[in-house]
Amino acid sequence: MDDIARRQNLDRLDSLATVLDLIRTGRVHSKPEIARETGFGRTVVSMRVSELMDSGLIVEDGLAQSSGGRAPRRLSFSESRALLLVAELGATSISVGVATLTGEIIASRREPSAIADGPDVVLTRVETLFDDLVAANPGEYGEIWGIGIGVPGPVEYRSGRPVSPPIMPGWDAYPIRERLESRYGAPVWVDNDVNLMALGEHRAGIADGADNLVFVKIGSGIGAGLISNGRLQRGDQGVAGDVGHIEIEADSSVLCRCGNYGCAEAIAGGSALLQRAREHLAGGGSISGYDGTAASVTLDDLASASQRGDRFARDLFDGSARSVGRLLATLVNIQNPSLVVLGGAVAGSSDSYLAIVKEVVFGRSTALATRDLTIAMSRPSADIALRGAAQMIIEQLFSRDELGHWIDSHSPRALIATAV
Amino acid sequence: MDDIARRQNLDRLDSLATVLDLIRTGRVHSKPEIARETGFGRTVVSMRVSELMDSGLIVEDGLAQSSGGRAPRRLSFSESRALLLVAELGATSISVGVATLTGEIIASRREPSAIADGPDVVLTRVETLFDDLVAANPGEYGEIWGIGIGVPGPVEYRSGRPVSPPIMPGWDAYPIRERLESRYGAPVWVDNDVNLMALGEHRAGIADGADNLVFVKIGSGIGAGLISNGRLQRGDQGVAGDVGHIEIEADSSVLCRCGNYGCAEAIAGGSALLQRAREHLAGGGSISGYDGTAASVTLDDLASASQRGDRFARDLFDGSARSVGRLLATLVNIQNPSLVVLGGAVAGSSDSYLAIVKEVVFGRSTALATRDLTIAMSRPSADIALRGAAQMIIEQLFSRDELGHWIDSHSPRALIATAV
Numbered sequence: 001m002d003d004i005a006r007r008q009n010l011d012r013l014d015s016l017a018t019v020l021d022l023i024r025t026g027r028v029h030s031k032p033e034i035a036r037e038t039g040f041g042r043t044v045v046s047m048r049v050s051e052l053m054d055s056g057l058i059v060e061d062g063l064a065q066s067s068g069g070r071a072p073r074r075l076s077f078s079e080s081r082a083l084l085l086v087a088e089l090g091a092t093s094i095s096v097g098v099a100t101l102t103g104e105i106i107a108s109r110r111e112p113s114a115i116a117d118g119p120d121v122v123l124t125r126v127e128t129l130f131d132d133l134v135a136a137n138p139g140e141y142g143e144i145w146g147i148g149i150g151v152p153g154p155v156e157y158r159s160g161r162p163v164s165p166p167i168m169p170g171w172d173a174y175p176i177r178e179r180l181e182s183r184y185g186a187p188v189w190v191d192n193d194v195n196l197m198a199l200g201e202h203r204a205g206i207a208d209g210a211d212n213l214v215f216v217k218i219g220s221g222i223g224a225g226l227i228s229n230g231r232l233q234r235g236d237q238g239v240a241g242d243v244g245h246i247e248i249e250a251d252s253s254v255l256c257r258c259g260n261y262g263c264a265e266a267i268a269g270g271s272a273l274l275q276r277a278r279e280h281l282a283g284g285g286s287i288s289g290y291d292g293t294a295a296s297v298t299l300d301d302l303a304s305a306s307q308r309g310d311r312f313a314r315d316l317f318d319g320s321a322r323s324v325g326r327l328l329a330t331l332v333n334i335q336n337p338s339l340v341v342l343g344g345a346v347a348g349s350s351d352s353y354l355a356i357v358k359e360v361v362f363g364r365s366t367a368l369a370t371r372d373l374t375i376a377m378s379r380p381s382a383d384i385a386l387r388g389a390a391q392m393i394i395e396q397l398f399s400r401d402e403l404g405h406w407i408d409s410h411s412p413r414a415l416i417a418t419a420v
Numbered sequence: 421m422d423d424i425a426r427r428q429n430l431d432r433l434d435s436l437a438t439v440l441d442l443i444r445t446g447r448v449h450s451k452p453e454i455a456r457e458t459g460f461g462r463t464v465v466s467m468r469v470s471e472l473m474d475s476g477l478i479v480e481d482g483l484a485q486s487s488g489g490r491a492p493r494r495l496s497f498s499e500s501r502a503l504l505l506v507a508e509l510g511a512t513s514i515s516v517g518v519a520t521l522t523g524e525i526i527a528s529r530r531e532p533s534a535i536a537d538g539p540d541v542v543l544t545r546v547e548t549l550f551d552d553l554v555a556a557n558p559g560e561y562g563e564i565w566g567i568g569i570g571v572p573g574p575v576e577y578r579s580g581r582p583v584s585p586p587i588m589p590g591w592d593a594y595p596i597r598e599r600l601e602s603r604y605g606a607p608v609w610v611d612n613d614v615n616l617m618a619l620g621e622h623r624a625g626i627a628d629g630a631d632n633l634v635f636v637k638i639g640s641g642i643g644a645g646l647i648s649n650g651r652l653q654r655g656d657q658g659v660a661g662d663v664g665h666i667e668i669e670a671d672s673s674v675l676c677r678c679g680n681y682g683c684a685e686a687i688a689g690g691s692a693l694l695q696r697a698r699e700h701l702a703g704g705g706s707i708s709g710y711d712g713t714a715a716s717v718t719l720d721d722l723a724s725a726s727q728r729g730d731r732f733a734r735d736l737f738d739g740s741a742r743s744v745g746r747l748l749a750t751l752v753n754i755q756n757p758s759l760v761v762l763g764g765a766v767a768g769s770s771d772s773y774l775a776i777v778k779e780v781v782f783g784r785s786t787a788l789a790t791r792d793l794t795i796a797m798s799r800p801s802a803d804i805a806l807r808g809a810a811q812m813i814i815e816q817l818f819s820r821d822e823l824g825h826w827i828d829s830h831s832p833r834a835l836i837a838t839a840v
Contacts, residue, residue, distance in 0.1 A: 011459075154788055164788055212656045226754075228655075233648045235756025236632045239788050240648075246750045247784060250669060260784060330666045334646075334754055336655025364667060364680060368574055368584055368659050 012048075015040060019048045020398060023058050023077050024102070030064035030072040049075065056081045077102070082145040083137065085130050085184070086389035088193055089122060089151045091115050091167055091220050095383060096129040098137050099390035101145070101397075103204055105383055107137050115152060118170035123179060130184075144186045146397050148389030149176060150193035152221070154239045160190035163237065166257060167221065189392050193217075193385050194241065195232055197378070198225025200388030201341050206376060210339040214331055215378070216243070218324055219344035220270040226335060244269065248327055268323035270299050270346045273316045277302055280312060287313060303349035320346055321353045325360025332365040332373065343378035432468075435460060439468045440818060443478050443497050444522070450484035450492040469495065476501045497521070502565040503557065505550050505604070506809035508613055509542060509571045511535050511587055511640050515803060516549040518557050519810035521565070521817075523624055525803055527557050535572060538590035543599060550604075564606045566817050568809030569596055570613035572641070574659045580610035583657065586677060587641065609812050613637075613805050614661065617798070618645025619652055620808030621761050626796060630759040634751055635798070636663070638744055639764035640690040646755060664689065668747055688743035690719050690766045693736045697722055700732060707733055723769035740766055741773045745780025752785040752793065763798035 018038055022028040028037055034045050052058045056078055064074035084099040092115070097108035109129055113122055126149075134144065153165025160177035162168055177188040198215035201207050211230040217223050222244040226233040233240050244265035245258050252262030254272075266272050274297065281287065281294035288310035290301045305313035324347075328340060340361075347353055358375050365373075378384055438458055442448040448457055454465050472478045476498055484494035504519040512535070517528035529549055533542055546569075554564065573585025580597035582588055597608040618635035621627050631650040637643050642664040646653040653660050664685035665678050672682030674692075686692050694717065701707065701714035708730035710721045725733035744767075748760060760781075767773055778795050785793075798804055 210656075212660075224754075228648055228653045228660075229651060231649060233653075233755075235648075235789075236630075236758040236793075237756055237788050237791060239786070240632075240754065240756040242753055242756070242786060242789065245786050246753050247746065248670075250746070258786065326667065326670070330750060331754065333662055333666050334644075334660065334751065335653075336657055336660040336662070338656035366659070366662060366665050366678065368657050369655075369662060371657055373656075 015044060016048050016051060017398070019045070020052055020057060020077075023052075023075050024398065026077075029074050029076070031075070032067065032072050033064070079104070082143040083134065084390050084393050085134070085144055085147045085186075086386045086393070087126050087130070087147075087149050088196070088383075088385040088389065089113075089115055089126070089149065090193065091152050094122065094126060094129070095386055096126055096133065097383060097386045097390075098133045099386070099393075101394065103387060103390035103394050105386050105390065107133055108383055108386060109133065115168050115171070119174040119176070119179075123176070127180075127183060144184050146186055146393035147180050147184060147188040148196070148393045149180070149188065149190045150196040150385050150389055151176075151190060152193050154237070154242060155190050155192050157189075157191060157234055157238045160188060162190075163239075187396070189396055191389075191392060192223070192225070192238070192241075194223040195225040195234070196385045196388030196392060197343055198227050198241075198341075198388070199232055199391050200384040200386070201378065202227050202230070203391040204387045205384055206341065206379070207339060210337070210374075212335065212337040213339045213341065214328075214335055214337045215341045215343060216324070216328065216331070216347075217344040218269065218320070218342065218346040222265045222269045222324070222327075222344075224331065227337075228335065243327060243331065246327060246330070248323055264323065264327045268320040268327075268346075270344070273302065273320060273346065274299060276316060277313075285312060299345050299349065303345075306350045314350070314352075317346070317350045317353055318356055321356035322360055325357040326364060328357060328375075329361050329364035332361055332369050336369050338372055338374065340373065340375045341378050342375070343384065347377065435464060436468050436471060437818070439465070440472055440477060440497075443472075443495055444818065446497075449494050449496070451495070452487065452492050453484070499524070502563040503554065504810050504813050505554070505564055505567045505606075506806045506813070507546050507550070507567075507569050508616070508803075508805040508809065509533075509535055509546070509569065510613070511572050514542065514546060514549070515806055516546055516553065517803060517806045517810075518553045519806070519813075521814070523807060523810040523814050525806050525810065527553055528803055528806060529553065535588050535591070539594040539596070539599075543596070547600075547603060564604050566813035567600050567604060567606055567608040568616070568813045569600070569608065569610045570616040570805050570809055571596075571610060572613050574657070574662060575610050575612050577609075577611060577654055577658045580608060582610075583659075607816070609816060611809075611812060612643070612645070612658070612661075614643040615645040615652055615654070616805045616808030616812060617763055618647050618661075618761075618808070619811050620804040620806075621798065622647045622650070623811040624807045625804055626761065626799070627759060630757070630794075632755065632757040633759045633761065634748075634755055634757045635761045635763060636744070636748065636751070636767075637764040638689065638740070638762065638766040642685045642689050642744070642747075642764075644751065647757075648755065663747060663751065666747060666750070668743055684743065684747045688740040688747075688766075690764070693722065693740060693766065694719060696736060697733075705732065719765050719769065723765075726770045734770070734772075737766070737770045737773060738776055741776035742780055745777040746784060748777060748795075749781050749784035752781055752789050756789050758792055758794065760793065760795045761798050762795070763804070767797065 028034050031045050058075050059078050060073045061076050062074045063071040079100040079102045086099055087096040094113040095110040097105045099105050153168045154163045156163050161173045162171045165171050176190050180188045194217045201215055202213055207213055213227040215225040224241040224243045226241045245263045247262045248264045249262040254266045256263035256266035277297050278294045288305045288308050302313045306317050354377055362370050448454050451465050478495050479498050480493045481496050482494045483491040499520040499522045506519055507516040514533040515530040517525045519525050573588045574583045576583050581593045582591045585591050596610050600608045614637045621635055622633055627633055633647040635645040644661040644663045646661045665683045667682045668684045669682040674686045675681055676683035676686035697717050698714045708725045708728050722733045726737050774797055782790050
């Protein structure tokens with residue numbers, strides 16, 4: 001292709017992406033509306049709509065409103081034209097789902113699974129669950145156009161490979177993308193689970209227009225996903241927001257698994273709280289309502305005890321909330337977000353957790369940084385990471401560059417070679 | 421203007437901005453090169469070049485290389501078509517300069533000035549210095565197309581007004597933009613000084629392609645400018661990077677002017693170090709080479725003493741470096757930059773400052789976040805804030821929206837109404 005033809009093709013793809021975007025997001029519903037909104041001539045609009053209909057991305061379904069004269073055909077996005085597969089691999093569980101091309105999760109499954117069993121065991125199970133879900137939800141065409149995976153550790157986003165993930169033995173540099181792409185013939189993107197939660201809240205959650213957002217997950221470990229100016233902030237190595245190893249106690253004697261002392265995670269994370277509960281039980285202490293062994297106590301047991309007013313459990317969670325509050329005060333000063341969302345089992349453990357975090361942040365951050373700040377809990381039942389994974393795929397799939405490959409080949413397989 | 425005409429005008433402005441950008445950045449030098457690079461037809465290229473020449477933004481100056489046949493006219497950006505005025509208002513000094521349309525500082529002045537004297541005193545002096553510089557450097561046409569101001573406090577970027585700036589009494593919500601716009605008839609942008617330093621290093625300093633960068637200034641106070649994905653990160657209120665009031669010592673008895681205890685600035689900032697030196701002198705202590713009163717000791721006196729090996733001064737700076745190192749370890753974990761640049765009088769005070777900061781950051785941040793991290797000093801003599809102010813103006817001035825107003829009116833005054 002010479003330069004001029006190349007340029008003309010880029011113009012064509014620009015206009016295709018523009019038209020698709022307007023229909024996909026429901027802002028226009030007919031050719032006359034497209035022409036009005038874009039200023040494209042009638043010929044160009046007709047050509048682009050035909051191309052998108054040929055690809056199956058849009059369909060005519062009835063009549064749109066007339067602005068005088070005969071009512072035009074109503075155009076709709078074929079959100080069930082194909083499926084997206086999404087999965088969140090947690091430390092001790094996996095969630096998988098299928099989503100439409102608008103990112104709606106239409107079916108999902110969740111089950112216990114140890115990430116430490118390594119990539120072959122875990123991904124074999126994910127593939128089985130994907131296959132079951134696809135068989136039960138074939139969609140209109142049954143094709144899979146994209147796969148999004150969240151993992152509980154740092155990821156090099158370009159390559160889709162985990163990078164020295166501390167709680168994922170056997171996963172370092174494992175080619176998750178290549179494995180799933182060769183099995184499903186669809187492009188695969190991988191990111192850190194907390195980044196996907198931030199994306200999920202931003203695009204399909206409680207963000208409501210907040211373009212500077214911090215999502216903090218306090219589960220076994222502690223991590224944050226950062227949205228700045230509406231974009232996920234990944235940093236140079238893809239580990240921006242890796243806040244679990246920030247020192248929150250100077251001269252602390254609390255040793256973290258990373259080798260340093262006084263890390264946020266070692267003081268306020270779920271694993272650290274459980275460790276302290278085990279020591280308490282092993283030393284002869286009791287926890288209200290719990291009669292198991294020291295070794296088998298869980299965060300759920302501690303949360304139940306705390307709800308019942310057990311002093312030891314309550315102190316554990318309140319202490320965690322105060323430490324997380326101090327960590328967040330720092331994050332708020334640096335990022336100046338308008339919304340902080342808390343997620344994870346520890347944050348959801350007790351009614352007072354959010355209240356304590358708020359008290360510390362508003363007392364400790366600068367007045368200006370907290371002037372219009374909201375701190376809220378993520379809805380615990382919502383599959384926010386799965387929704388974020390779907391949004392990640394959609395963002396990549398309907399960008400101009402990817403769309404071009406797709407439309408020109410009428411097959412998602414062409415995407416694979418260019419997936420970044 | 422109806423919708424189609426509006427769209428055609430946007431297309432025209434897009435192509436104008438594209439052509440100007442290629443010539444301005446030196447990537448093309450003739451009409452045939454523009455056609456090759458953009459795919460625009462010869463008629464469109466000729467029209468856009470004519471418009472830009474009419475506006476005086478580009479000129480023909482000789483012959484460009486031929487690719488066969490007659491050599492085409494060589495096109496160059498008129499970098500001296502007009503002037504930019506830039507100023508950095510510090511706590512105790514002001515710097516002003518004039519820059520070309522490429523952002524080169526062609527003349528500058530620096531003199532003592534107390535920001536605490538309030539906006540009328542300080543800005544009257546800035547205006548006098550601007551007028552002197554313009555009279556001495558009229559440029560080809562003598563017009564002023566944009567003004568950029570850095571101030572030592574938080575700024576609401578949209579309005580260009582300081583917001584509760586702690587060390588700027590009398591400046592809260594002062595209309596800096598309106599005052600200078602009505603005097604010079606050119607658009608004005610105002611930002612925090614450290615943000616401009618970060619922008620200066622990123623666009624015209626030592627960044628060398630680093631798109632994730634943290635600039636930390638350790639002067640009287642402590643502040644940071646954050647570049648993520650190549651963009652300045654301002655946050656929701658414009659105070660992202662306001663790191664001076666992050667708690668770096670828990671349960672500290674050191675009271676900060678913000679009302680909290682243990683803030684980075686109260687422990688490691690220049691004002692805090694001076695306060696300790698005054699107490700040391702007032703209590704009968706000595707500082708090598710200094711024979712003035714306790715009240716009149718300066719950071720320069722302390723830096724000289726430290727260079728001579730004075731134990732007290734050395735301990736002050738080394739302690740500050742360790743505290744700043746811990747603050748930066750936190751920033752590095754959150755932002756994951758590839759480059760951290762240190763600036764400000766305290767950071768430049770002693771040879772060991774950078775070494776200590778590096779030691780703490782590399783020992784305390786996660787291995788992945790520091791894998792490809794560089795920590796460097798800003799060049800002390802470079803007017804990095806002035807260069808950043810010029811880059812801020814250029815970024816706004818040559819955006820599509822602003823360019824449209826400019827070209828259509830042939831006057832920068834049209835910009836004023838739309839400056840954001």
